[in-house]
Amino acid sequence: MKKITEDILSIIKSRPVNSYKGTFGKIVLIGGNANFGGAIIMATMAAVYSGAGLVTTVTDNSNQVSLHSQVPEAMFQDINELPQVLALVSQANVIVIGPGLGTEENSKQVLTAVFKNVTDKQTLVVDGSALTLMAQEHLSLPTTSTNVLTPHQMEWQRVSNIPIAQQNPELNQQATNRLNAIAVVKSSRTQVYSPNTEPAENTVGTPAQATGGMGDTLAGMIGGFLCQFGNDVRTVEAAVYTHSAMADEIAKNQYVVLPHQISMALPKFMKKHEH
Ligand SMILES: NC(=O)C1=CN([C@@H]2O[C@H](COP(=O)(O)OP(=O)(O)OC[C@H]3O[C@@H](n4cnc5c(N)ncnc54)[C@H](OP(=O)(O)O)[C@@H]3O)[C@@H](O)[C@H]2O)[C@@H](O)CC1
Ligand SMILES: Nc1ncnc2c1ncn2[C@@H]1O[C@H](COP(=O)(O)OP(=O)(O)O)[C@@H](O)[C@H]1O
Numbered sequence: 265m266k267k268i269t270e271d272i273l274s275i276i277k278s279r280p281v282n283s284y285k286g287t288f289g290k291i292v293l294i295g296g297n298a299n300f301g302g303a304i305i306m307a308t309m310a311a312v313y314s315g316a317g318l319v320t321t322v323t324d325n326s327n328q329v330s331l332h333s334q335v336p337e338a339m340f341q342d343i344n345e346l347p348q349v350l351a352l353v354s355q356a357n358v359i360v361i362g363p364g365l366g367t368e369e370n371s372k373q374v375l376t377a378v379f380k381n382v383t384d385k386q387t388l389v390v391d392g393s394a395l396t397l398m399a400q401e402h403l404s405l406p407t408t409s410t411n412v413l414t415p416h417q418m419e420w421q422r423v424s425n426i427p428i429a430q431q432n433p434e435l436n437q438q439a440t441n442r443l444n445a446i447a448v449v450k451s452s453r454t455q456v457y458s459p460n461t462e463p464a465e466n467t468v469g470t471p472a473q474a475t476g477g478m479g480d481t482l483a484g485m486i487g488g489f490l491c492q493f494g495n496d497v498r499t500v501e502a503a504v505y506t507h508s509a510m511a512d513e514i515a516k517n518q519y520v521v522l523p524h525q526i527s528m529a530l531p532k533f534m535k536k537h538e539h
């Protein structure tokens with residue numbers, strides 16, 4: 265297994281002078297039911313602060329005021345207006361679906377419609393409830409888009425059918441080949457799998473990260489990086505490394521690292537490491 269080390273930060277590129285917001289990608293983040301609004305707000309914050317050019321959040325109506333008070337840079341779309349949601353999805357370079365989405369009937373409808381409508385120029389990041397729904401409803405991933413899955417160990421069990429105790433690199437690689445997706449199998453040392461490629465293991469990270477919303481933040485960061493630095497497995501590895509390296513830095517002086525603190529620190533960290 266390869267190691268993901270500081271070298272991967274070379275993915276973070278200086279911004280060309282001749283650029284505008286469209287240069288840095290359009291991202292749509294879909295999730296946040298009435299109970300889990302925080303999850304999609306944290307993912308949105310991570311996408312905005314990692315530099316995605318134009319960010320739209322599709323969530324339950326009840327989350328609109330909170331979203332705008334936390335991240336005014338993001339646009340809002342009501343998740344229950346499906347035609348408008350699909351119009352936005354068709355314009356996006358990257359779609360992140362699942363943080364706090366929930367597993368209700370309308371969550372399922374949105375997920376199914378998004379899976380049907382993504383195209384070959386788009387990258388789809390599937391996280392949280394979207395992974396759980398995929399497994400429960402036996403939904404196949406779209407064959408058009410580049411797909412990135414970001415499961416924790418239980419979500420990986422649901423999607424891959426490998427019980428947590430039996431998850432190992434060989435079986436994880438076989439499942440990744442079957443799913444034909446990049447799989448970010450999260451743990452204290454997250455592993456990144458890609459079809460028929462040697463997997464890579466993160467070398468940084470801290471138990472100070474073990475708090476709700478940490479994975480939602482990673483999903484938003486992966487989306488933000490994919491918008492700007494190419495839809496390649498190395499871009500995903502760079503986001504995984506950055507997320508944990510930043511947590512390590514913050515944890516030098518803190519017992520617990522709050523997910524939004526990683527997002528807030530992203531612009532400075534990325535400036536320090538731009539190539
Ligand atoms: N502020 C918000 O709005 C937040 C909203 N969130 C959103 O909530 C939705 C549900 O996501 P979820 O991860 O909380 O629940 P679920 O998918 O049922 O998995 C938990 C089950 O799996 C088990 N488990 C075993 N190993 C595990 C492991 N390594 N890592 C994690 N779990 C592990 C675990 O075992 P236990 O902890 O009981 O030992 C338990 O039985 C999702 O959309 C997410 O985005 C959250 O992000 C929080 C902040
Ligand atoms: N002990 C730990 N050491 C390092 N990283 C951790 C640890 N515990 C959790 N993490 C990281 O926190 C994130 C948790 O993701 P997830 O369970 O999806 O959280 P949530 O859905 O609540 O946002 C992952 O990126 C994982 O690697």
Ligand SMILES: [Mg+2]
Binds near residue numbers: 479
């Ligand atoms: Mg999660």
